Amino acid sequence: xxxxxxxxxxxxxxxxxxxxxxxxxxxxxxxxxxxxxxxxxxxxxxxxxxxxxxxxxxxxxxxxxxxxxxxxxxxxxxxxxxxxxxxxxxxxxxxxxxxxxxxxxxxxxxxxxxxxxxxxxxxxxxxxxxxxxxxxxxxxxxxxxxxxxxxxxxxxxxxxxxxxxxxxxxxxxxxxxxxxxxxxxxxxxxxxxxxxxxxxxxxxxxxxxxxxxxxxxxxxxxxxxxxxxxxxxxxxxxxxxxxxxxxxxxxxxxxxxxxxxxxxxxxxxxxxxxxxxxxxxxxxxxxxxxxxxxxxxxxxxxxxxxxxxxxxxxxxxxxxxxxxxxxxxxxxxxxxxxxxxxxxxxxxxxxxxxxxxxxxxxxxxxxxxxxxxxxxxxxxxxxxxxxxxxxxxxx
Numbered sequence: 171x172x173x174x175x176x177x178x179x180x181x182x183x184x185x186x187x188x189x190x191x192x193x194x195x196x197x198x199x200x201x202x203x204x205x206x207x208x209x210x211x212x213x214x215x216x217x218x219x220x221x222x223x224x225x226x227x228x229x230x231x232x233x234x235x236x237x238x239x240x241x242x243x244x245x246x247x248x249x250x251x252x253x254x255x256x257x258x259x260x261x262x263x264x265x266x267x268x269x270x271x272x273x274x275x276x277x278x279x280x281x282x283x284x285x286x287x288x289x290x291x292x293x294x295x296x297x298x299x300x301x302x303x304x305x306x307x308x309x310x311x312x313x314x315x316x317x318x319x320x321x322x323x324x325x326x327x328x329x330x331x332x333x334x335x336x337x338x339x340x341x342x343x344x345x346x347x348x349x350x351x352x353x354x355x356x357x358x359x360x361x362x363x364x365x366x367x368x369x370x371x372x373x374x375x376x377x378x379x380x381x382x383x384x385x386x387x388x389x390x391x392x393x394x395x396x397x398x399x400x401x402x403x404x405x406x407x408x409x410x411x412x413x414x415x416x417x418x419x420x421x422x423x424x425x426x427x428x429x430x431x432x433x434x435x436x437x438x439x440x441x442x443x444x445x446x447x448x449x450x451x452x453x454x455x456x457x458x459x460x461x462x463x464x465x466x467x468x469x470x471x472x473x474x475x476x477x478x479x480x481x482x483x484x485x486x487x488x489x490x491x492x493x494x495x496x497x498x499x500x501x502x503x504x505x506x507x508x509x510x511x512x513x514x515x516x517x518x519x520x521x522x523x524x525x526x527x528x529x530x531x532x533x534x535x536x537x538x539x540x541x542x543x544x545x546x547x548x549x550x551x552x553x554x555x556x557x558x559x560x561x562x563x564x565x
Contacts, residue, residue: 178306184356185293186310187348188249188286190317191256192229194344195283196222197317198325200408201422202334209334210269217269219405219534223527224273226401228259228280229287230523236288237516238376242368244358245289245296252285253349257342264338279341284519286348291515295504296359303504307497319429323422366513376513386518388562389503392452393496394522395555398529399548400492403485405534406544413539415478428482432489448498449562455494456556462487463549470541481541488548502562 199221207218232252240248259279266272291307298306328336366372380386407425411417417424462484469480503518529551536543 185290193317197321201326205334224276225280228277232281232284233520236284240289241366248289249286252282255282260338260341264335288515319426322425380517392555393499394525395551398526399551401530402533431486452495453559455491456552459491459552
């Protein structure tokens, strides 16, 4: 393999590893929700979903600061500090004796996760642009989706030996390995003379410039709609499998298959994005999900195994949509913001994550013993996203 290709491969794999910190922190918790509910909130088991929501909320709020810090301190230091907070939150979570303490720990863990999530995107923007950037982010998204394929099974294995608290120890090991790889192999990509001081006035001016872009606002909202429906499915997945289809022990295996099948979306995107363009692919993916969710509404009447097959295929289609759209939407939002890469990544991901939590949390808590709330949420969110993408300028 030529040296240039080797560098690109390692760069992509390293950033995918860092980005996977977020996916691992969410998906490895899925098998633990039942035990957490039984131990810390037995009177209202739906509240266990807040373990996921608290993490996402912390990450969304932390993202407001991660981008400006990445522009002020550099990419590597921002990732290092973020992983440090993530590890501290994981340690507190392992010792939590109440749901409130656990939620606070997860919130802190989410704030820390914002560092590698945002600074990694800025690292990509420092070295790539346009459709080549979309290609790199697509490969990163592929790993981001493949990690969830293994995370629930790994989480269940850890729980079988050490209970749900052992999962938090795994978070520490996983994130520690990722940041070590970064510090050993990746030079800083933001030169000191290009850094922007971390000052309120400059932050306000930078945020105003980012939000002043119609395209950035549009792609941020579309990203929130996609992320919100995916997170709603993640929040409800364990309960849907267990309570609707009576699948408990085999849940990690089915979830892994779901993630692996949907991972084809990022591979297809990486292959065709240069030829077809990002906007066209994103709009087609949301149109596909509108059709899939509509068909799923009708398939909910199917009995037993047929109903589960229909739900499984629909869930694959939703994750497929995520793999096709998320990398492209990030690249589209940052396309003309190279001079404010960190700030743009921060604003886009912060706003989209907070809005996604606002979309996903009510859907997840509305679980009524059927997939109906999640499917309806996906139908409406994808329909709105498709309409918004029709107003975007092609790139």
